[in-house]
Amino acid sequence: MFKLFRILARGAAARADEEFLDRHALLILDQQVRETRAALERSRRALAAAVAADQAEGRKLAEIEARATDLETRAVAALAGGREDLARDAAQAIAELESERDAIRSARSRYEAEVARIRSIVADATRRQAELERGRRTAAAAEAVRRMRMDPGPNERATLCEAEATLKRLRELQQEAADTEAALAEAEPDADIAQRLEREGFGPRNATSAETVLDRLRRRAEAA
Known part of the structure; x- marks a missing residue:
């Protein structure tokens, strides 16, 4: 018997939870929409920061390539002028710049792939968020109509029939x-x-x- 009472108690608690969710479903949905909207905004900001960082890396890469090209031109001129010592120092600097250039190119390649993946996720989330908010507006209208059609209690507002x-x-x-x-x-x-x-x-x-x-x-x- 005690076991049966426990089952009944769990069943009553489950039904109470369902009824509570049903009564406050629109309120819960409103809060969930606000939270998903905030999360989407954070994702957009993170994506914008990632794109900005990638653009900064692109500018840095362009500067490195320009410096390497300039040093190479000067090193060739030094060799032509018989200054192999200067040309050797320039070659060392060019080698370091090219190593840094290759590292940035490799990192940017991986970075661009990750940014493209994040961009796709954010685009999908934006579409789903818009659909969610449209659904929320429709649900709010339907809930208002449902409440309007409900039989009024002693303390509730008048119905259309009473107003008519x-x-x-x-x-x-x-x-x-x-x-x-x-x-x-x-x-x-x-x-x-x-x-x-x-x-x-x-x-x-x-x-x-x-x-x-x-x-x-x-x-x-x-x-x-």
Whole structure:
């Protein structure tokens, strides 16, 4: 029996963990996206530093090759001038420069291969990070819709159905007010018959019209 209780306890703990993860999945995903974004940024900076170092090695290699070429030209001139001692010293310096040149070339060859490998990894990580962030935005929208559709508890926000019911009731109240005003207007027969007589041309017009103003202006013009 004790063994059965232990199994049940482990099962309950596992289910509690799953339910906790389910409830906070979006929050966990947000944090994971932030961490992967930061890691990707560190990788990009490391790659940029590696490329900059390789470029510095390239400049150093060019300088060494230029110095070796210059020394070789001078050593040939020294030999032509009978100064083999100077030419020998130049040859020693040239040999050291060429050894350093070969070492840099070999190191750069290995370095370039490693940089290309890192660049490929960073490019793949950038693509996956972009896809992850797009998926996160989609998941956030879907989660918002899911929460909106959930049956609200006593302390939760109203649902769309409740809001639509409120709007329907408000429109009904507004329609009732409009109907009441129309009924009140119909209950004043004197005002209604006066408007009908005015429209038919019997009696003075209460509202000023453009024709009325124009007639007045004509009379003033004739009097002038």
